[in-house]
Amino acid sequence: MTTSKQPIIDIQDLVTYYGxxxxxxxxxxxxxxxxxxxxxGRSGCGKSTLLRHxxxxxxxxxxxxxxxxxxxxxxSEEDMLPIRRKIGMLFQGGALxxxxxxxxxxxxxxxxxxxxxxxxxxxxxxxxxxxxxLAGFEDFLxxxxxxxxxxxxxxxxxxxxDPDILFCDEPSAGLDPIVAVGIDNLILKLKKAFRxxxxxxxxxxxxxxxxxxxxxxxxxGKIIALGTVDELKNSxxxxxxxxxxxxxxxxxxxxxxxxxxxxxxxxx
Amino acid sequence: MSQMEMKRYITQTFGSVGRQFLMYMxxxxxxVKLTKDALYWIVVAPFRGKGGIRWQSTVQQMIYIGYNSIPxxxxxxxxxxxxMAMQAAYQxxxxxxxxxxxxxxxxxxxxxxxxxxxxxxxxxxxxxxxxAEIGTMKVNEEIDALRTxxxxxxxxxxxxxxxxLLIVLPCLSLMADVLGILGGFFLAIANLHISFIxxxxxxxxxxxxxxxxxxxxxxxxxxxxxxxxxxxQGFIVKGGAEGVGKSTTASxxxxxxxxxxxxxxxxxxxxxxx
Ligand SMILES: Nc1ncnc2c1ncn2[C@@H]1O[C@H](COP(=O)(O)OP(=O)(O)O)[C@@H](O)[C@H]1O
Ligand SMILES: [Mg+2]
Numbered sequence: 001m002t003t004s005k006q007p008i009i010d011i012q013d014l015v016t017y018y019g020x021x022x023x024x025x026x027x028x029x030x031x032x033x034x035x036x037x038x039x040x041g042r043s044g045c046g047k048s049t050l051l052r053h054x055x056x057x058x059x060x061x062x063x064x065x066x067x068x069x070x071x072x073x074x075x076s077e078e079d080m081l082p083i084r085r086k087i088g089m090l091f092q093g094g095a096l097x098x099x100x101x102x103x104x105x106x107x108x109x110x111x112x113x114x115x116x117x118x119x120x121x122x123x124x125x126x127x128x129x130x131x132x133x134l135a136g137f138e139d140f141l142x143x144x145x146x147x148x149x150x151x152x153x154x155x156x157x158x159x160x161x162d163p164d165i166l167f168c169d170e171p172s173a174g175l176d177p178i179v180a181v182g183i184d185n186l187i188l189k190l191k192k193a194f195r196x197x198x199x200x201x202x203x204x205x206x207x208x209x210x211x212x213x214x215x216x217x218x219x220x221g222k223i224i225a226l227g228t229v230d231e232l233k234n235s236x237x238x239x240x241x242x243x244x245x246x247x248x249x250x251x252x253x254x255x256x257x258x259x260x261x262x263x264x265x266x267x268x
Numbered sequence: 269m270s271q272m273e274m275k276r277y278i279t280q281t282f283g284s285v286g287r288q289f290l291m292y293m294x295x296x297x298x299x300v301k302l303t304k305d306a307l308y309w310i311v312v313a314p315f316r317g318k319g320g321i322r323w324q325s326t327v328q329q330m331i332y333i334g335y336n337s338i339p340x341x342x343x344x345x346x347x348x349x350x351x352m353a354m355q356a357a358y359q360x361x362x363x364x365x366x367x368x369x370x371x372x373x374x375x376x377x378x379x380x381x382x383x384x385x386x387x388x389x390x391x392x393x394x395x396x397x398x399x400a401e402i403g404t405m406k407v408n409e410e411i412d413a414l415r416t417x418x419x420x421x422x423x424x425x426x427x428x429x430x431x432x433l434l435i436v437l438p439c440l441s442l443m444a445d446v447l448g449i450l451g452g453f454f455l456a457i458a459n460l461h462i463s464f465i466x467x468x469x470x471x472x473x474x475x476x477x478x479x480x481x482x483x484x485x486x487x488x489x490x491x492x493x494x495x496x497x498x499x500x501q502g503f504i505v506k507g508g509a510e511g512v513g514k515s516t517t518a519s520x521x522x523x524x525x526x527x528x529x530x531x532x533x534x535x536x537x538x539x540x541x542x
Contacts, residue, residue: 084418095413109417
């Protein structure tokens with residue numbers, strides 16, 4: 001659909017090891033401006049690792065990652081700054097600064113990265129908190145918020161600098177279904193209001209149906225399927241079907257590989 | 269024990285000692301690198317327009333690390349001065365030389381015990397806090413969040429604590445010197461019937477500027493050790509709350525060890541008669 005445009009993120013042959021274990025195994029993925037891509041996959045398949053690489057928190061063993069046509073795998077931490085200022089990230093656990101109030105959390109990037117007046121920053125902070133439904137919670141500490149409110153506050157902080165690209169790592173994990181839908185709707189609202197490029201990692205099929213333009217299915221460090229929700233639903237790849245039909249793994253465990261896993265050897 | 273077993277045992281022992289040593293040296297190497305980076309953000313970066321110093325946070329740390337340590341440092345140093353005076357008086361009285369208690373307490377406090385005791389107390393109190401704070405932030409992905417938002421964690425977290433310690437530790441040490449001397453003085457008046465003026469003059473005569481200055485020079489090194497070891501242990505935390513606990517303990521043990529080594533080296537440099 002959007003193939004005529006230049007990708008805003010272009011990942012080429014990304015390979016990463018943790019120790020001797022291959023966690024990402026030749027990822028190729030183009031993400032286009034304005035689209036919402038969800039990355040789907042079971043626990044431990046490397047979704048968070050992939051996000052960490054795209055925002056440059058970890059350096060890959062091999063491959064390249066282009067953001068706005070700039071190869072970030074070769075950039076120093078300092079040269080990453082201009083790119084990072086246009087990126088928002090909602091971490092899996094929120095990652096709010098626990099020693100600061102919610103208001104200060106949201107205001108921090110504005111204070112340090114812009115020349116705005118204090119009064120302006122205050123207004124902007126209030127606006128961002130209002131957008132996520134947390135108006136009036138400026139003076140609360142993160143420890144005084146519920147799980148869902150923390151995620152909202154973290155989202156407000158992630159969009160404080162009006163980023164071009166927003167990453168969300170399991171935004172609704174660990175929340176009750178009603179709060180989770182609230183977060184999904186919030187992201188949907190942001191998508192419509194700001195035309196950001198959004199990359200969301202999730203387990204929740206409901207969220208995928210609601211938000212995604214395209215879906216990438218990650219399995220054992222590889223992208224095994226990529227396309228719109230309908231395309232994936234109609235795929236004849238058994239692993240894709242397993243995911244969309246919620247079929248559990250067979251109970252049978254291969255004895256050899258189980259023994260190997262016990263002694264710490266992993267095979268392909 | 270057969271010869272084979274013996275051999276294996278010896279190889280294993282030396283092997284494990286060697287491994288431990290190498291691991292320790294890599295840690296030290298990385299701590300030196302961290303210190304260099306922190307110094308860069310204090311000395312060089314502000315003049316290149318790459319983010320000034322976060323004074324507000326520095327002052328906050330000065331209060332946590334310095335102001336809040338005053339009671340405990342003062343109390344301990346007063347009592348140590350008192351204890352030292354008691355022990356010295358016991359020996360010196362036999363020679364009718366009780367007045368030299370003033371020399372002994374004054375010199376040992378300013379040269380050695382004031383800075384050393386202060387550093388050890390602050391390492392236990394604030395070095396551990398630094399490790400725990402940064403470690404918890406690491407576990408909560410707050411450090412990653414900082415980096416993603418375009419902040420250098422060393423600039424953001426280490427520099428304010430480092431600076432605060434550099435400012436606060438010499439002050440605390442000076443106070444420790446004074447309190448220690450007061451402890452000795454308290455005993456001299458109460459037990460040895462030496463007058464205030466005489467004790468004061470004796471102390472003033474005994475002390476030379478060098479005593480005070482070498483004591484102060486030490487505090488800058490101690491400040492560096494406490495802040496960098498604490499921060500380093502925080503940054504390398506792995507796992508959850510358990511990892512934070514381990515790193516906190518390690519930070520205290522390592523800082524105190526390095527403080528003593530640094531003190532030994534500096535005392536050798538300053539006062540070696542060789
Ligand atoms: N810092 C790390 N060191 C070693 N292994 C890691 C580290 N982080 C993640 N892993 C491993 O890499 C795999 C992928 O992790 P992750 O990307 O967090 O998975 P996901 O987010 O898809 O659940 C997991 O098996 C995990 O155990
Ligand atoms: Mg994850």
